[in-house]
Amino acid sequence: MDLTVADHASLHWLPQPLISAARSNLRQSCIIDLAPTARLLLREEVVLGRSGEGPGRLSTHLTVRRDARPLLDQQTRYGPGAPGWDGPAVAAGHRAVGQILLVDPASDQRPSQARLFGDDPETGQAVLTPLAGPALLTTALAPDTLHLRRLLDAAHPIA
Template sequence: MSGVEATARIRAVADGRGGTALPLLTGEGPLALRRTRSAGPQEAHVTLVGAMSAPLGGDRLAVEAVVEPGAVLRVGSAAATVSLPGGTGERAHYDVRLTVGEGAELHWLPEPLIAAGGSDLRMTTTVELAPGARLVLREEQILGRAGEQPGRLTTRLTVRLDGRPLLDQELSFGPDVPGWPGSAVLHTHRAAGQLLLVDPEYADKPLSARILSADPAEGEAVLTPLAGPAALVTAVAPDGLRVRRLLSASVAP
């Protein structure tokens, strides 16, 4: 039995009155999109709502968002995404493809991804940024639900600015992944997170590299400037709540 194939699509455009319109907002299967109240008049706010349990083994899900020049889009999710085992034993795939135009701004802030026991998920996030684009992107991974061993999870984040590589990183956790619970990777922690910030202002005023937290009980975090107008905050902690605190306190997006 094959899994579910579904794609959700968002297109945000400047409406000519200082706001952002959504001429395309459509979802399939477990991926439902809802326009929700925004924090300000300029931006559009979209919430991804899980219409059914997903991703399951064998599923192939995708979310595509295009932010046209001058538009401001904020995307979140109503709840955490839980990767679950399916009846076929196949790997699930979840692909996120984001495009941000010149002078546009995207805040991509989903709730955490939880790798439940027995699951196997590969998630890829690909971002194309035009010159002058702004991006705030958060990813959080939680390895297993309470009291269970985690499933297998591989995530890859690839970001290009004006066609040139800005960031390309891959993380793998769970059964059969060498070294992931070792002291050089997560050790006793079971949650990880990344916050990527891209802003043209960083070209003249780059953020400085610094250790944000070195407390094993509360979590560890570091801020790293990238070779471009960008910075990456990486955090690991005993649980998702502590990871969120570290990322939220790291900078003011």
């Protein structure tokens, strides 16, 4: 999917959670081009398997460009055939992952450094990270969607 957001326009991309069910195989790619004064609010939630089952194969690629320059370019792979996806560097045993990306040229509320949310890694954690330009990225891991939503909402309450 390719999306373009014009000057002074806003895009709120808030889909329902994506469930990567066992034996499924999904590749998705999204490219978003933002004009210099465009605003973006993107929220993604992924559930890795239904209750009591492992995930299918899932590959996602998100590219966001602002004023024709890269702002965020990330690719993730989960499930069978994706090396290390369940290890400490990726999902760390959690079954729900999500993120919120906010690009707002008019905002002056920007932390100077990353902030961690969630005291217990077992119930999930989120980190709010400032990106180059007027952007904030919140990334979260949790054991289920309930904990994931709570973390994302606590770290980024406007989304």
